[in-house]
Amino acid sequence: MNYVIIGNSAAGIGAVEGIRLLDRDGKITVISSEQEHVYSRPLISYYLSGQVELAKLKYRPDNFYEQNGVEALLGDRVLRVAPAEKGLELQSGQRVTYDKLLIATGGQPFIPPLKGQSGENVFSFTKLDDARSLLAQIKDLKEKKIEGQAVILGAGLIGLKAAEALIKAKLKVTVVELSERILSTILDEQAAALLQSHLEEHGVDFILGDTITEFGGNSNHLKVNLKSGGILDCNLAVIAVGVKPNIPNITDNLIVSKQGLLINQQMETSQADIYAAGDVAEGYDMLKGLRRVIPLWPNAYNQGLVAGQNMAGGNASYDEGFARNAISFFGLPVITAGIIDPPAEDLAAKAGYEVLTTGCLEKKTYKKVVLRENRMVGFINLNAVDRAGILTGLIKEKRDLGGLKDQLLSNDFGYLSFAEEWRREKLWKG
Amino acid sequence: MQESRREETLRMKRIYALEEHCLGCKLCEVYCVASHSVSKDLVKAHKTEEITPRVIIESSGDTSFALQCRHCDDAPCARACITGAMQKDPVTGIVSCDSERCVGCWTCIMACPYGAIRRDKYGRSIISKCDLCAEEGEPSCVSHCPNNALIYKELEANERGVE
Numbered sequence: 165m166n167y168v169i170i171g172n173s174a175a176g177i178g179a180v181e182g183i184r185l186l187d188r189d190g191k192i193t194v195i196s197s198e199q200e201h202v203y204s205r206p207l208i209s210y211y212l213s214g215q216v217e218l219a220k221l222k223y224r225p226d227n228f229y230e231q232n233g234v235e236a237l238l239g240d241r242v243l244r245v246a247p248a249e250k251g252l253e254l255q256s257g258q259r260v261t262y263d264k265l266l267i268a269t270g271g272q273p274f275i276p277p278l279k280g281q282s283g284e285n286v287f288s289f290t291k292l293d294d295a296r297s298l299l300a301q302i303k304d305l306k307e308k309k310i311e312g313q314a315v316i317l318g319a320g321l322i323g324l325k326a327a328e329a330l331i332k333a334k335l336k337v338t339v340v341e342l343s344e345r346i347l348s349t350i351l352d353e354q355a356a357a358l359l360q361s362h363l364e365e366h367g368v369d370f371i372l373g374d375t376i377t378e379f380g381g382n383s384n385h386l387k388v389n390l391k392s393g394g395i396l397d398c399n400l401a402v403i404a405v406g407v408k409p410n411i412p413n414i415t416d417n418l419i420v421s422k423q424g425l426l427i428n429q430q431m432e433t434s435q436a437d438i439y440a441a442g443d444v445a446e447g448y449d450m451l452k453g454l455r456r457v458i459p460l461w462p463n464a465y466n467q468g469l470v471a472g473q474n475m476a477g478g479n480a481s482y483d484e485g486f487a488r489n490a491i492s493f494f495g496l497p498v499i500t501a502g503i504i505d506p507p508a509e510d511l512a513a514k515a516g517y518e519v520l521t522t523g524c525l526e527k528k529t530y531k532k533v534v535l536r537e538n539r540m541v542g543f544i545n546l547n548a549v550d551r552a553g554i555l556t557g558l559i560k561e562k563r564d565l566g567g568l569k570d571q572l573l574s575n576d577f578g579y580l581s582f583a584e585e586w587r588r589e590k591l592w593k594g
Numbered sequence: 595m596q597e598s599r600r601e602e603t604l605r606m607k608r609i610y611a612l613e614e615h616c617l618g619c620k621l622c623e624v625y626c627v628a629s630h631s632v633s634k635d636l637v638k639a640h641k642t643e644e645i646t647p648r649v650i651i652e653s654s655g656d657t658s659f660a661l662q663c664r665h666c667d668d669a670p671c672a673r674a675c676i677t678g679a680m681q682k683d684p685v686t687g688i689v690s691c692d693s694e695r696c697v698g699c700w701t702c703i704m705a706c707p708y709g710a711i712r713r714d715k716y717g718r719s720i721i722s723k724c725d726l727c728a729e730e731g732e733p734s735c736v737s738h739c740p741n742n743a744l745i746y747k748e749l750e751a752n753e754r755g756v757e
Contacts, residue, residue: 178673204676204677206699207676207677207697215697216697220677220694220695222678223676223677223678224678461674461676461701462670462673462674462701465673465674466673488705489704490699490700490701490703490704492698492699492700492719495719497700497713499703499704501704549703550703550712551703551709552703553670553702553703553704553706553707553709553711554706554707554708556704556705556707557706557707557708576654578650578661578709579652579659579661579708579709580652580653580654580657590708591610591661591708592749593754594608594749594751594754
């Protein structure tokens with residue numbers, strides 16, 4: 165069997181490992197436009213802040229390709245897939261054939277149309293090369309003894325991790341966000357307010373409910389024009405308003421839905437022998453009951469692992485997709501998963517939702533669980549993350565919580581909170 | 595996730611707690627710390643080394659038990675790990691974390707359905723979890739439990755779900 169994987173990140177590597185569970189011998193070719201060995205993209209903010217050195221960005225050991233019999237074509241691009249001949253044409257001129265193909269090309273930053281943004285000191289922050297460029301610019305500022313100022317557009321996960329890293333690199337940082345609160349996709353109003361004040365204590369300035377319309381000035385001294393009319397001076401800017409699937413324009417007949425490549429629970433696309441996984445793909449969200457892109461590392465790895473097994477003739481499926489995040493800012497950890505803010509109209513319409521919260525402002529803690537028909541569908545654990553995975557497990561289990569509901573927010577929530585029979589069923593699984 | 599593998603589920607010994615035998619004495623925790631110390635000495639380990647126990651003791655009223663990493667077949671922690679530090683050994687089945695590569699992002703804590711992974715209380719931000727005392731043959735918590743409330747064995751099919 166001859167496997168080709170386009171993409172060398174979480175989904176691509178998951179697929180290699182999935183294939184090798186079932187097929188030790190088939191040929192695997194991994195094609196990536198990046199030159200890098202397997203590295204972890206979420207770690208680039210740790211690299212930018214100096215917390216992690218370059219060598220430790222590796223997601224798998226140096227001998228990963230050799231051990232798994234992978235031919236890695238790095239720094240090359242797929243120009244065209246011809247499904248009829250099962251062939252790929254690469255930028256380098258090389259032609260590659262496949263029996264099973266996986267598209268795991270990930271996401272790419274969404275860049276809104278802004279005037280003047282082509283300036284050299286306006287960055288994205290999703291790839292190692294972005295971190296390298298930012299580090300070079302910071303070094304340049306330091307050499308010129310300029311006290312650096314940065315403006316970040318977007319208060320999502322990427323924007324705020326960039327903000328933290330740049331503060332640690334001794335820059336002044338202002339984050340501009342169109343929404344009225346930070347991390348609006350994974351936090352509710354209360355949690356967002358708590359985290360925002362924590363970030364402000366560590367030096368991040370926020371301008372919410374506003375956005376950037378134009379970049380002016382010159383490369384060393386940018387002038388950022390805001391929609392509200394204000395102007396911010398800075399030396400560098402990061403655009404982090406979101407990512408979109410990086411759908412390669414390489415073949416016809418692949419169904420692209422609202423956002424990504426449409427896949428079923430076996431990670432198959434609409435084309436025979438072509439699979440997709442990770443941030444490029446629109447897989448099943450078990451909580452929302454629909455297909456959508458869930459651009460998160462664990463989701464990508466798991467989809468890749470399933471795709472790989474199925475490419476190798478297996479019968480695996482993944483239907484446990486839902487949003488989940490663990491993230492820390494200046495030592496304040498937060499774990500969230502699932503539906504964290506059911507729409508007010510759903511609550512009003514009594515769509516079976518129930519929301520429980522507890523917390524302490526002084527201790528900067530906040531816990532929230534969201535139930536639907538007495539089943540766990542989401543939670544926020546801010547600065548109270550220990551054992552949060554039990555809640556994630558309950559989401560997957562989809563079981564009626566019964567009396568366990570009343571224990572979910574307690575400080576010593578654990579397996580003793582479960583009914584004895586349920587606990588034994590889980591702890592004596594073998 | 596439904597899996598499809600050539601091999602049968604990896605068979606391995608795991609630690610099981612017998613609630614009705616547990617006295618809640620926490621000696622498992624004490625020996626866990628010693629086992630993961632440099633000195634391997636009970637007193638020195640607690641007085642001079644900073645070690646987070648790998649075992650979690652749950653206790654309420656008359657009921658108590660110790661809980662360690664279940665070394666799950668599908669190891670959701672390893673599959674979620676963003677650095678590759680958390681790995682399940684395909685031969686021994688042991689799930690372990692390379693503390694050199696761990697950055698303390700807590701993604702494994704988000705993923706572990708047993709809540710069996712701890713944040714290390716000391717030093718650099720990393721996690722701490724049971725490694726089944728891989729170097730010692732039998733986990734130290736099991737061999738030192740004074741009331742045999744912890745057993746280390748491979749369950750037979752008819753033992754699953756029951757004590």
